[in-house]
Amino acid sequence: MPSLQVHLYQFLNRLQFRLQTIEKNIITGSGRIESAGREMMKMRIMGLLMTSSMAVTVPAYAQQQTLAEDQSTPSDEIVVTAVARGQNRLNSSVTVSSLSNDDIAKAAPRSVAEIFRNLPGIRSESSGGEGNANISVRGLPVASGGAKFLQLQEDGLPVLEFGDITFGNADIFLRSDFNISRVESVRGGSASTFASNAPGGVINMISKTGEQEGGAIQATAGIDYRDYRLDFDYGGRISDSLRFHFGGFYRQGEGPRQAGYDANKGGQIKANITKEFAGGYIRLYGKYLNDRAIGYLPNPVLVTGSNSNPKYQDLPGFSINSDTLHSRYFRDNVTLDGRNNLVTRDIRDGQHPLVYAIGLESQFELGDGWNVTERFRYSDVSGGFSSPFPSAVDTGSAIATALGGAGSTLTYANGPKAGQAFAGSDYLAQIVLFDVKINSMNNITNDLRVSRDFDTSIGKLTATAGFYKSRQTIATDWLWTSHLFEVAGGGNAALVNLTNAAGQALTQNGTYGYGATFFGNCCRRSYDVDYNTNAPFASLSLATGALTLDGSLRYDFGDAKGTIAGSDLGGGRVGVTSRDMNGDGVISIPETNVAVIPTPSAPVDYSYEYLSYSFGVNYRLADDVALFARYSRGARANADRLLFGPAVSTVTGKLTDSSAAVDFVKQLEGGVKYRNGGLTLNATAFHAKTEEQNFEATTQTFFNRNYRAYGLELEGGYRAGPFSISAGGTYTDAKIASDVLNPAVVGNRPRRQAKFLYQVTPQYDAGIFTVGANVIGTSSSYAQDSNQLKLPGYTQVNAFLTVRPMDRIQLSLNANNLFDVKGFTEAEDATIPANGIVRARSINGRTVSASIRFDF
Template identity: 25%
Template structure:
């Protein structure tokens, strides 16, 4: 069925539902019930002035306190599942999740979508690989409201976020003292607490303070405390005596580490994924990060001592503070300024499979074939003789006589021990002048003139070291030691589990300065609102990237041998390449909203946006082979560092009458020159190949709420889209013979982007009884068929997850909440393995894939006051 036909059918079905339900409503009922999609809510995001949601020219989703409590999202990724148009892969854990908006494929985690805290990003360049925005923009009960913009004016109000942004609004104080504190535990040995309190200091000053802390094993217990840490938030707001404005001071401190789930080894196929016998269970097994392989220590390397521990996981130590001041200068002009300084250290330490599970006997044979002369004495009795030992203790786990039954499967896997450290600071300032002019015929003209500036100092270091792991519930790092006829060790094919193969290194220090003047205009006459906006952004980046050098292990260690001493690792060469680049981009948009009557409004918008390059693009300078290429880089002419450009067109309908509310948005979204550094594993080496993609998507987003009875409500958030590659040259990939081949991908679906996804919710609030007020709720989320590769050879099938919740609260504010996530214990695959072949997956009898998180029970006990 064609996309347009399906969109027409969906729209017709929703319209019919609206019509049938509205007939049954009386005028009295319509007047007494608020919109279940909060159309009457005053929104402050993506607009020149606060306004009711039904007046907005943006497609947007809002979350109030009650909705957030019922959803009880464990991560930003899970919350995003409630936003149409944004497809979330929330299988990374509490942080590190992926958000693909409106059919765009991702080369990083949240490439086209920004997260804001109280109107400003925590860190402006917020999609640095493995330091993405949900690492330092966290959910808690200190967040009182969330406003999400899809497309729309996003490119005007936030740079490099052309597909949308999500604004997390903190609680603020009022006249009365209010608060909430609760303690929680779950089936993963989680112990945690969250609390906030707000109130007034005097007649002109209010405050709010909150925080959270938790520790636990995570949904896939790695054998150590996986999640531990917390956050402290505070703000103080002072209102000027003449009621002309306010000044607000904020503070936030985060210190947290969280487990990051990566694709785990499985057997079967992506359409019939199964646990490898003796391996990590598909439902709740670990993904490579485990107590048996957690430490990697190398002394005296050319880049200094390396001491890595996977228990650090996704670590963030972030502090930010700032001020927002707003002053009404007169009846027409308002001045506001927001400034924020952030100091941030984030690290990612994890084990990422860079190959499929394979027999250890085959691995040993391959090492021997490469080092046949040095290991000649290991062949006797007609076979190759070796021991498989624990890389940390040297304890023998298997040998050539029984290795094929080791852990039942006899498998090992190439496991990349990856560590990235990002350290930096960011000063942001945004100044706005807003003007109201009411002498324009019978309408009102609203103007916003803004200037945004940002300065970032950053330092990124990368170590990617290829190790050998077992395939078992808690994997161990392995060494393969070859022995002679007397049982004496001849040499080891690995060093502390490190093997020849795919390794990487990066070290870059840089500065980014951004200046972006923008303007947004709204003309409102009667029920019509017209909007025009533009942003001109200049990015200047300079710094130095260290050249990598290749070093044999024997050059910096004294305990290597004739075989493992020859393994080559990359570290800093001590020489640097300087870069100084500049980019200038214009984003603009035009839109209109018309309120047909008090129940119905229609809007339309066209937007042209961009995504600026980031530090991962600047690193490309160390890959250039000639001075001419380096000069092209510094003239900002290299294609791999060019900004990505996007186009969006929208047509939306908002309807509310009595017990029915609907928000439908049809959209067209296109992106050009998307840059991908496509990894492919060949002979245990990750070979990076540059690729550029162009995409187009036609889609329909729907939000639909129905108040079935006084206590029972039903909601739907759904997206149907038809994403495809267009005007893209034949994609290169490395075939099984190690040769470069090509495949036509035009018309194919972009990687891991489904045609349909959504969430169905239902809640029921019981009548008051002696113990208080009780409610139950259910949420079913689904993702339709996707593909793990551009060639669409590896299908990721449809999956769905069901969550249930129950809450009871008495008149004194004491409450109990219970939630069950993924009660159906879905085994859906959210992604394949990007490192195994993103262009052509090339599946074998074993493969890697990331699986949705298993069933988890959570109980909270708290007091609201």
């Protein structure tokens, strides 16, 4: 195969050049690839991806692709995530669950957050669209947003070093497609010592690597919503020692809610090639993700009844689970960029991850029983985040009077009713447009570990030592603006103008201020900070008969260096000016509220360190049952949410409170695991104590508190002939143990923390067809830490039907939220407001899709 050899030769040459360039940048201390170099790098990474794809053009085999990528060693038996080395699940003292790609398809997920809901112990608030989900584990808090104590990984390395970067949550940069072999999660336990900044656990999306010959192509279309998607993948062997896999997706459509335009548009391609040799392998892989996905923030909903027994219902003409405060008439944001230059940004970009990644993974023997595992990845990450947030919602007349005084009037600023009067009884939203330009979230990560087994007189001793290194850049500009916006469904809402009784225009084309005017002109920010993380770690495991003992240590030390700018820093910095934004030569009232990035900037220059440890015991009572227990202390280094607060000096960049840099988590867990034929049962009791210091952008609130949580996690499965069922449930009793800034909430349940979460998936597989349902449920929780307004419990049913009319052809029908329930995951309001309008996020309404798949 001469052409194949040429392609492989080019692939390896380009990789060598890229690694040399990265090495040169590190040695020279640049730490940042400048603009021209970055573009060159992007082109080279794309070249690698294309070369990999071209190199794997081999004959198609008439063989249906299944889960056999992992069937030779079932994924629920071997743990590879957040452990020293892969090990049998019944011999490990960690709590682990996995989902195959078949399990994922049954759940009919519209985002990775909807996949994670099916993992026991995981609270995944999947109401934000493709990304920006709040994700937690076992009662650990979500004080602000994202996944602070839980790390999201791809193939054993973090997507981003920190899972809760403001407007850059890790799941925004993660997509599920046919490349995924399985999803594996480890809660608590060894996550503290085998991953940095992940004391609560790790969710690892593991890719196919060509172990199974064949591929698939699938076309999917929404039946009751406008969405079209194509998925594909192919893998197999090039020779006895060389295998490959590549795949990806592309989709376009409005998305699960009515936005009035194609709100989801983009795709991903991933490729890897593996060379096997005596005693190990080396794998090269690449990823290109360029996707525009709408992001849903809280929307208005009418609430009656009492705080303890509320009734949630749609506002007239606006569905809380099928509509959104996006519109075909609200597409452009006129603002100033991070250098105070006039720009017009496209709101339709939504959550826009742009990722070019290249990596290497290798395992090999050094001799004398020593084994080495090396994982390396460089990711060039940029993009943006844009979505409207309602600072207040009320009738038009109430808002007009509040903003403009008595006698103020409202008119449509655009749309089919432009210039006509806006009815005072209709609902109006004061919108703060969260528009954030992500200049760079580049990260470079390396995990190197060495291990060896020693035979001793009392059993086998396994020793592991390693070193983890990462550099995470967080460079963003916050370019928020404020608008008056009609509350209407169907993607047809228009901007609204306000005029006071004296005839003065208080808006300009629906814009009330060119900054976060409804938030007191806060938050015009720009920052560029690099976070270095270093972590040596070591573990010992002793297996003697039925008993396994293990212990591990990890010492994290790092620093944060860079600059931040914004009027929130104080010190006489002025963040508002007057400027002619529309170029008509006249300064209107809104143009007197133009937010700018003030000078001077402030430094960030501090360091931190902490020790993590974990000790476990596992006892194999019999071949099919084991008991285990584990105690761990881990921590999470705080990143950008620590900035602009009192913990970092605006003069020196040093910490004013050394304890603010790190939040510790202590966990005790124990349980039983059972495997026998078609029956699988796991039960884990847990107790956790958590420190939390954080900042929430939407409420401008800082947190400094401690939490306590304990509970029970259950998971099981049963198979008998064509029938099978899997289920999981988690009971959690959590409370706020102490609070430095707000002692009134001590003893309360943390906001949005339900006492019971569950998932059940029964199915019947008759060969020619498979039918079943995936049921997700939660009990009630509180909207805020004051424990007043309740978020009702709900049950969501996702149904699936697959028919195989002939070999290698599969027809599927999937319904997400079949019964169109409203399921509230969060609310901004602590109590029911006087006007009864609460700003909340619900899960998406019913969406039904149909697919046709060809396996080859």
